[in-house]
Amino acid sequence: MHVKPLLAALALALPGAARADILTFAAASLGGPLDRVVAAWEAQGGEAVTVSYAGSSALARQIAAGAPAELFISANPDWMDAVAEEGLLVDESRRDLLGNTLVLIAADAQAAPVEIGPDLDLGAMLGSGRLAMALVDAVPAGQYGRAALRHLGLWDAVAPHVAQAENVRAALALVASGAAPLGIGYATDAAEEPRVGVIGTFPKNSHAPIRYPAALIDGASEGAVDFLDFLSGPEATAIFAEAGFEVSR
Known part of the structure; x- marks a missing residue:
């Protein structure tokens, strides 16, 4: 190969x-x-x-x-x-x-899990850091992620703090390296990267099926x-x- x-x-x-x-x-x-x-x-x-x-x-x-x-x-x-x-x-x-599942990942592989819903204070979790996502206008993982955040009413608060990467693996790398404390990606990608932890799964009804x-x-x-x-x-x-x-x- x-x-x-x-x-x-x-x-x-x-x-x-x-x-x-x-x-x-x-x-x-x-x-x-x-x-x-x-x-x-x-x-x-x-x-x-x-x-x-x-x-x-x-x-x-x-x-x-x-x-x-x-x-x-x-x-x-x-x-x-x-x-x-x-x-x-x-x-x-x-x-x-x-098919795949959309998840919230953290740079701390041992981070405590959270429930992803309208009450999640994602901005507070980010602090002064960035939320790593694939390009939200073009790359599927970014499009799914933005749709989910919009559905939950969380997008407007975090949009100014999003660090966009050219693809979902590049977004994952930002989290794995510690450049971003949190990111949104696929469960399968997170499983391939031991330096990150999955702290939450987005509700299936918050975005189109992957x-x-x-x-x-x-x-x-x-x-x-x-x-x-x-x-x-x-x-x-x-x-x-x-x-x-x-x-x-």
Whole structure:
């Protein structure tokens, strides 16, 4: 398996660039579990896969601009819809793979839990610090987080204190490093980072369901078709479930 940052993947879009592996664009929050899925796929003889992780919005825009991805896994339906509107998806290949949970995380892995609701004084918890979130206008985790805070009536008080990061993993890193005392992200990301603790789970009704659709991009190879099927199969879903994802049946 090869994992490339977004800029490296974009270099593949230059005229004359060769494409050898199955290039997969995946939401940053899939990093770790998806790496393990790819390793399992390749161990059984599957074609090599290169995964480029970034915010779903950035990935969707790059696909629309011509980046040669064969498979796209978004952290919400809207950015998959944006690619579909460009006429770039393989008909009937789209499927919901996974679900996730939105959580409040703290830089102190032993911090006491709180109940997330309208009475939570998040501003007082922050003190002079910042609330780390992915980009609230573009990245799914940030969009879900802002929607949840608005639903609970907490957004206006904390909005001036939000530190926005380019993706959910970057927001998590701000908390893990101690640069921000609190952050909002996915439960699966927090589980991958021992330096943070989950102190609360946002009510399901405070935001839209968190879903990860996957689809083939027009021109995808037969290997990409098989890899997408593998992502929905029992071996991959077991890995995702162990990482804390909700697995679509």
